Amino acid sequence: MRGVSRSITVGTRGSALALAQTRWVVARLKEEWPDTEFRIQTISTKGDRDRSSLETLAQKGDKGFWVKEIEDALLSSRIDIAVHSLKDLPTAQPEGLEISSIPKRVEARxxxxxxxxxxxxxxxxxxxxxxxxxxxxxxxxxxxxxxxxxxxxxxxxxxxxxxxxxxxxxxxxxxxxxxxxxxxxxxxxxxVDPDILLPAPGQGALALETRSDDDLAVEVAYAIHDRATDDRTTAEREFLAGLGAGCMAPVGALATLKGGVLTLEGWVGALDGTQVIRATIEGDADECADLGAQLAEDMLAQGAQALIDAAKV
Ligand SMILES: NCc1[nH]cc(CCC(=O)O)c1CC(=O)O
The missing domain is CATH 3.40.190.10 (Periplasmic binding protein-like II)
Incomplete structure (x- = not known):
């Protein structure tokens, strides 16, 4: 039996979806750590309160829109593990925090x-x-x-x-x-077939974020980590980061894995639908981050920046 000596507080947004996925995460953690006590704490974010139109939000380009208050709660130890939808999470974590676990993704579409x-x-x-x-x-x-x-x-x-x-x-x-x-x-x-509508980078995957120095919480979270989902979503998110874009950009990415070979497809579109730049890259799954970065470079050379900038205005 594995258990840890202190109880673990898991924080999330208060939406029905955030709560459903957090309850799922806690149930999975409970299977791995049957003697540990878990509590769920809900936290309201700017994203929950802001009723602006999509265009206004995209214009603001606000990165930590869904996560800032949750990360603050982690940093001040009010919670120990945060559960996020990976696609809402900025591609870089603030000093002192890290993504310590990415559970298996079941559906990206x-x-x-x-x-x-x-x-x-x-x-x-x-x-x-x-x-x-x-x-x-x-x-x-x-x-x-x-x-x-x-x-x-x-x-x-x-x-x-x-x-x-x-x-x-x-x-x-x-x-x-x-x-x-x-x-x-x-x-x-x-x-919807990804050939028609390529999903957002990280769509359908969850992320467990912890303080980097909280060894116990890191270990607890890592028990439900899935390596294949991590490789795939790392490629997708490095692609997004390489474009200098966030979750409110007209960017799609989907990676697949077969026998250690990772194939990453990326799209960047004009908001009015007049153009979509599409590109694919393939390589060793161990190079997932580099593959994402390379695909972004390739797309920037094809003019992706102008489409991303245009969607902000
Ligand atoms: N930005 C909202 C958001 N963040 C995560 C999901 C869905 C679940 C997921 O992609 O993991 C949704 C709703 C939606 O896009 O329909």
Missing amino acids: DALIGKEGMKRLVDLPQGARIGTSSVRRKAFLRAFRPDLDVKDLRGNVDTRLAALAGNEYDAIILAAAGLTRLEMRNRIDEL
């Missing part, structure tokens, strides 16, 4: 939920109104189907589902992993 007769992207009629919360989805959807009316839709998963029930949208797109964690996988009408 985006999901479509539509009204009757609108249950697949290819079946949507001309001009169908699609609600989404990210500039990445907007850019890639408009590139795939310029005829669609892609509209802003912010809020938590419940808010977005309620909006679909109203008259303003014919379909909505959101991360499949979030719906799965909320036990709403049965609501998904289509898992």
Whole structure:
């Protein structure tokens, strides 16, 4: 039996999704550390309170939008482990904090939920109104189907589902992993092919963040680490970092692993859908960080910076 002498406080945002994924993490940690006591502490972030439009948020380019207050709680030892959606986490951690564990990712793709007769992207009629919360989805959807009316839709998963029930949208797109964690996988009408809509870097994966010098919390968290997910998401996030971009940029990345070979695909799109730069790189999984950085360089040479900058204004 493994146990640690002190209780561990796990902190997260208070949204239904954040709580569902934190309860999942704590249940997994409990399996590994049956004699340890875990507590869950919720913390409100700027992202939970700000009701600005997507464009305004992208303009602010605010990196720690969903995480600043949680990282402050870690640094002041009010919590010991923070649970984040990896895609919301800036690509660099503040001094004194580190990502000490990345559990296995089950689903990176985006999901479509539509009204009757609108249950697949290819079946949507001309001009169908699609609600989404990210500039990445907007850019890639408009590139795939310029005829669609892609509209802003912010809020938590419940808010977005309620909006679909109203008259303003014919379909909505959101991360499949979030719906799965909320036990709403049965609501998904289509898992969108990554060839149409490349997921956000790190989408669907979780990250456990700790103080770097808290050996106990680091060890506890690491018990549910998944090496393959780490390699894949490291490549994806290094790509994002190499572009100098964050989670509010029109950037997609998805890495796959086969027999130690990592293949990373990256896209950068114009918000109006008129252009998508796509590139792929392949190499040894041990070089995952370098592969991401190299792909970013390749894309910058192809003019990616202008698309990223344009999406901010
Ligand atoms: N920015 C919000 C956010 N952060 C993580 C998820 C979903 C779960 C995940 O990607 O791990 C979502 C909602 C969404 O994109 O639909």
